[in-house]
Amino acid sequence: MQALPPSDWSERSHALAALLARVGLGDRAAFQALYRQTAPHLFAVVLRIQGNRSLAEDVLQDVYVNVWRAAQTFDAQRSQPLTWLGSIARHRAIDSLRRQQAQPDTVPLDGTAHGDAGGDEDRAPSPELPSPEPGPMELLERAASARALNDCMAGLRPEQQQGLALAFYQGLSHSEVADHLGQPLGTVKSWLRRGLLALRSCLDRAAEREH
DSSP states (O other), rough: OOOOOTTSSSSHHHHHHHHHHHHHHTTTHHHHHHHHHHHHHHHHHHHHHOOOOOHHHHHHHHHHHHHHGGGGGOOOOOOOOHHHHHHHHHHHHHHHHHHHHHOOOOOTTSSTTTSSSTTTHHHHHHOOOOOSOHHHHHHHHHHHHHHHHHHHHHHOHHHHHHHIIIIIISSSOHHHHHHHHHHHHHHHHHHHHHHHHHHHHHHHHHHHHHO
């Protein structure tokens, strides 16, 4: 049972805490309300860090997918709702910025380098709510898919989970996975093949339940 928010919180903080509690129970209507009430603020947080409006919109989508999945972990005794949400937004924005900085610079087809003419919107963006697409319902669908994947992965044997995580999340080849786990290549290939079949079957069943 979640602890009650402190009595000295603002009315808005109490309302957002109530929405987060409902989101943690899988309430889609509460998730939509939370999105409407907090997206402008979180988008501004992301945009101040990321700077690129288009990438910031992508990060915002990821933020709300994570909010949907982690809402039940919100603790009103440790932070206020916007503080907790802002922390998620900042971490996602910083991760996005690091990935962007790790990529080699490219020159657009029109010959304009990043940050030159034509990039005014990125240099001085307005921290307003981005376009409503994708909206909260599409974010919910993505979150549901991510949750189904996590649930299905959890149902695999430990060696299958570890092998698939190394192969698909870290991008290792089969031989690299075998070296990492200290197992024969044939054994690892068998784990991965059986793990993929079990994962696909589980995801198919999850998709059927959704429909």
